[in-house]
Amino acid sequence: MIRALRWLFFAVVARLIVLVVLGLNVRHRERLPTSGPAIIVGNHNSHLDTLVLMTLLPLELLPRVRPVAAADYFLGKGLLSWFAINIIGILPLERRPVRGVDPLAACSSALTQGDILILYPEGTRGEPEELGAFKSGIAHLAARCPEARTTPVYMKGLGKALPKGEALLVPFFCDVFVGEALHCDGNRRTYMASLQAAYEALAEEAGDRRPPRATAMPPP
Amino acid sequence: MDALAVSPNVVWVFAAICAALLCASAISVLLARSAGPDGHRELRLRIRSWWLMVAVFAAALTLHRNLTLIFFAFVSFLALKEYLSLIPTRRSDRRVLFWAYLTIPAQYVWVGMEWYGMFIIFLPVYVFLFLPLRMVLIGETTEFLRAAGTVHWGLMTTVFSISHVAFLLVLPESRNPVAGGAGLVLYLVLLTEANDIAQYLWGKSLGRRKILPKVSPNKTWAGFLGGVVTVTVLAVMLAPYLTPLDPLHASVAGVLVGIGGFVGDVVISAVKRDIGVKDSGALIPGHGGILDRIDSLTYTAPLLFHYLRYLSF
Numbered sequence: 004m005i006r007a008l009r010w011l012f013f014a015v016v017a018r019l020i021v022l023v024v025l026g027l028n029v030r031h032r033e034r035l036p037t038s039g040p041a042i043i044v045g046n047h048n049s050h051l052d053t054l055v056l057m058t059l060l061p062l063e064l065l066p067r068v069r070p071v072a073a074a075d076y077f078l079g080k081g082l083l084s085w086f087a088i089n090i091i092g093i094l095p096l097e098r099r100p101v102r103g104v105d106p107l108a109a110c111s112s113a114l115t116q117g118d119i120l121i122l123y124p125e126g127t128r129g130e131p132e133e134l135g136a137f138k139s140g141i142a143h144l145a146a147r148c149p150e151a152r153t154t155p156v157y158m159k160g161l162g163k164a165l166p167k168g169e170a171l172l173v174p175f176f177c178d179v180f181v182g183e184a185l186h187c188d189g190n191r192r193t194y195m196a197s198l199q200a201a202y203e204a205l206a207e208e209a210g211d212r213r214p215p216r217a218t219a220m221p222p223p
Numbered sequence: 224m225d226a227l228a229v230s231p232n233v234v235w236v237f238a239a240i241c242a243a244l245l246c247a248s249a250i251s252v253l254l255a256r257s258a259g260p261d262g263h264r265e266l267r268l269r270i271r272s273w274w275l276m277v278a279v280f281a282a283a284l285t286l287h288r289n290l291t292l293i294f295f296a297f298v299s300f301l302a303l304k305e306y307l308s309l310i311p312t313r314r315s316d317r318r319v320l321f322w323a324y325l326t327i328p329a330q331y332v333w334v335g336m337e338w339y340g341m342f343i344i345f346l347p348v349y350v351f352l353f354l355p356l357r358m359v360l361i362g363e364t365t366e367f368l369r370a371a372g373t374v375h376w377g378l379m380t381t382v383f384s385i386s387h388v389a390f391l392l393v394l395p396e397s398r399n400p401v402a403g404g405a406g407l408v409l410y411l412v413l414l415t416e417a418n419d420i421a422q423y424l425w426g427k428s429l430g431r432r433k434i435l436p437k438v439s440p441n442k443t444w445a446g447f448l449g450g451v452v453t454v455t456v457l458a459v460m461l462a463p464y465l466t467p468l469d470p471l472h473a474s475v476a477g478v479l480v481g482i483g484g485f486v487g488d489v490v491i492s493a494v495k496r497d498i499g500v501k502d503s504g505a506l507i508p509g510h511g512g513i514l515d516r517i518d519s520l521t522y523t524a525p526l527l528f529h530y531l532r533y534l535s536f
Binding site: 028131160163166169171173175 | 314
């Protein structure tokens with residue numbers, strides 16, 4: 004029942020919002036992963052980011068797609084929590100780690116099962132249409148599951164359509180730029196550097212020349 | 224023909240358009256064969272998109288009157304969205320832009336009600352007065368004039384002008400017994416697009432002297448004049464099947480569309496040059512965005528509408 008609701012939401016509501024109300028211009032769609040395990044990395048400006056990234060993937064993959072979302076924001080708020088878990092299908096992540104608990108356990112076991120994770124390494128939506136510093140959790144995850152390739156996706160325009168703190172959706176076209184998939188060979192530093200470089204290249208392709216702020220590097 | 228809401232003449236003209244497109248497809252296949260598999264890729268893409276656009280337009284125009292109105296309202300929505308996505312907008316104006324979108328259903332409801340008085344003053348008067356008021360209530364004064372000016376220009380271009388195509392549809396059927404409102408819509412759209420293609424072909428084959436090098440370096444005098452002559456001949460040929468115009472009046476209509484179409488094209492080119500983009504979007508493969516396709520129509524629609532209305536309605 005809930006699986007059918009989820010399918011219906013993404014087949015009808017999400018596609019109506021993303022493709023008709025907003026409208027996408029996708030460059031390099033062929034670079035998207037066609038099967039799991041995989042990590043899709045996005046810049047985060049709006050709640051719409053997740054809807055757009057999930058609409059980019061074919062509906063057959065829907066049962067495999069899990070957006071990683073902040074447990075403190077999405078869990079425990081009644082209806083929002085039910086919607087986030089059952090319809091969007093989030094994988095909750097503790098943003099403030101508890102001593103002795105592995106915060107990435109759920110993510111890495113999902114990857115082992117062959118799921119496709121959607122991750123926002125900026126950690127939060129931040130200022131509209133600005134790329135924040137990347138957190139290094141993604142590198143730990145990628146190092147643990149070397150068979151999962153990371154595909155960076157740069158989205159532009161959604162911070163105008165529905166920025167943080169606004170409830171009114173205003174239609175704007177959204178430009179989506181898909182980057183080449185990255186591998187993690189175990190070295191988290193080079194992985195973060197190449198992810199950062201991929202984003203700079205995509206932002207430049209999108210006409211946003213402002214370089215992103217410095218990265219928080221993982222300890223060597 | 225009972226299932227269709229339009230006269231047989233409209234169907235015949237659509238058949239002629241399909242025949243012309245078949246010729247274009249055949250030529251592009253022959254060209255591709257002589258130039259190798261990758262030759263003229265852009266042209267083939269363009270023609271394929273033309274087929275799709277003609278199919279959608281034919282369905283929207285012939286099935287039901289209200290479907291035609293919804294179709295043009297959707298074209299306005301896509302064009303306004305493309306325009307607002309291109310221009311710089313202030314974050315504080317989000318609510319103003321939302322109101323701007325709401326003018327689209329309102330404007331096409333006036334068309335559906337055949338309420339000419341409201342249709343013709345709603346955007347130039349009421350919306351023109353209301354949106355700056357809404358901006359003032361929000362209170363952001365930095366770049367106020369630019370924001371108010373750009374939003375209103377966009378609405379006049381993408382909503383007011385394009386809704387004139389839709390109003391042709393609801394003009395009294397009795398004054399155009401040969402093809403009704405749908406015939407007038409088809410006459411306008413066909414002439415406008417034929418003008419675009421003719422200007423391009425004349426310019427490519429004969430064009431030498433540039434007409435507006437600063438705005439649109441590919442436009443030439445030969446293209447412009449060739450387009451005007453071609454579309455005038457076409458306007459006179461088609462008029463007896465689709466309009467109440469006699470040959471003299473039809474030739475003036477052709478000149479209006481030829482000049483108006485050229486101006487609409489270069490005005491949108493100037494806007495794109497100002498913003499710094501080549502195409503307004505990527506919605507239609509081989510053509511660019513929706514604004515790239517309807518740029519000429521933003522001028523020809525109000526010009527031909529008021530010309531026809533003055534003469535016959």
